[in-house]
Amino acid sequence: MKKIVELKEATVQVNNGFNESKTILDHVNLDIYEGDFLTILGGNGAGKSTLFNVIAGTLMLTSGKIFVAGVDVTHVPAEKRAKYLARVFQDPKMGTAPRMTVAENLLIAKYRGEKRGFVSRRIHLHKDEFQTLINKIGNGIENHLDTPTGLLSGGQRQALSLLMSTIKRPELLLLDEHTAALDPKTSVALMELTNQFVSDDHLTALMITHHMEDALKYGNRLLVMKDGRVIQDLAAKEKAEMTIADYYSIFE
Structure with a gap:
């Protein structure tokens, strides 16, 4: 093993x-x-x-x-x-960027550990994928793909942190x-x-x-x-x- x-x-x-x-x-x-x-x-x-x-x-x-x-x-x-590795902390504020939207946070997590240059983020290409992901959580976050993360509840932010930590296995x-x-x-x-x-x-x-x-x-x-x-x-x-x-x- x-x-x-x-x-x-x-x-x-x-x-x-x-x-x-x-x-x-x-x-x-x-x-x-x-x-x-x-x-x-x-x-x-x-x-x-x-x-x-x-x-x-x-x-x-x-x-x-x-x-x-x-x-x-x-x-x-x-x-x-x-x-x-990925880590989810005790404080819901630790794992997300508050001024960035749910989609923007997920885009950062998608490329965790990879080298990235200065190129257009092209976030619109990932919106459908990210919407499908947050639909799995089921705590209301599915309605907030374009909402700044700082406006979410603690439970929603922590669920997003968990999703961000696992989006790239x-x-x-x-x-x-x-x-x-x-x-x-x-x-x-x-x-x-x-x-x-x-x-x-x-x-x-x-x-x-x-x-x-x-x-x-x-x-x-x-x-x-x-x-x-x-x-x-x-x-x-x-x-x-x-x-x-x-x-x-x-x-x-």
């Missing part, structure tokens, strides 16, 4: 300002395979966001190695990793607590849409969540992190046998 991500003794140490170093990612070894949908749980400071930042290239390792799609990207900056999709800023009803709808996208396009995805119910319901693997380490890596069968109480007991 194809490995999408390999972390080998991945370690990140930072200076705390008092001439002391703190380890925020502690010799993590992790293999993520094509088609995996991993949910990641852990308390504050467990290393979840650090893991994402290391994979995305926004934070470099102090020691260790990281491979994406078989390529050693340990010293490759984030902008050059964009051809491999990534090797890896990073979902960084992408439902946390939404109300419960909108959060449930976005999670169902996320699962649909991951399933239909056979994506490889990592999702940080604080919702125990989502960790139970979605994905085929569960990682539990604590103190910068992966303390549990549960396969689908083990995960299916767990209850909410079992999850809470892990952190005790």
Whole structure:
């Protein structure tokens, strides 16, 4: 089975300002395979966001190695990793350009990771394609193809961010607590849409969540992190046998 991500003794140490170093990612070894949908749980400071930042290239390792799609990207900056991965952030404002229309945002996402020269955008050639895409979301955004993204609701912007991250199929999709800023009803709808996208396009995805119910319901693997380490890596069968109480007991 194809490995999408390999972390080998991945370690990140930072200076705390008092001439002391703190380890925020502690010799993590992790293999993520094509088609995996991993949910990641852990308390504050467990290393979840650090893991994402290391994979995305926004934070470099102090020691260790990281491979994406078989390529050693340990010293490759984030902008050059964009051809491999996409990320949806917790804040709905992070993933879209507010003054640009829905169609313009989608056009940017369509060419993620590619070199582009100064040529006419010819957006009219893509309108039908983009309309078909947003029709799949079903939260009212289908009426706003030419609306500036800043005028959309938080749920609509986050759904657009998800669509932008998958319009050009990534090797890896990073979902960084992408439902946390939404109300419960909108959060449930976005999670169902996320699962649909991951399933239909056979994506490889990592999702940080604080919702125990989502960790139970979605994905085929569960990682539990604590103190910068992966303390549990549960396969689908083990995960299916767990209850909410079992999850809470892990952190005790």
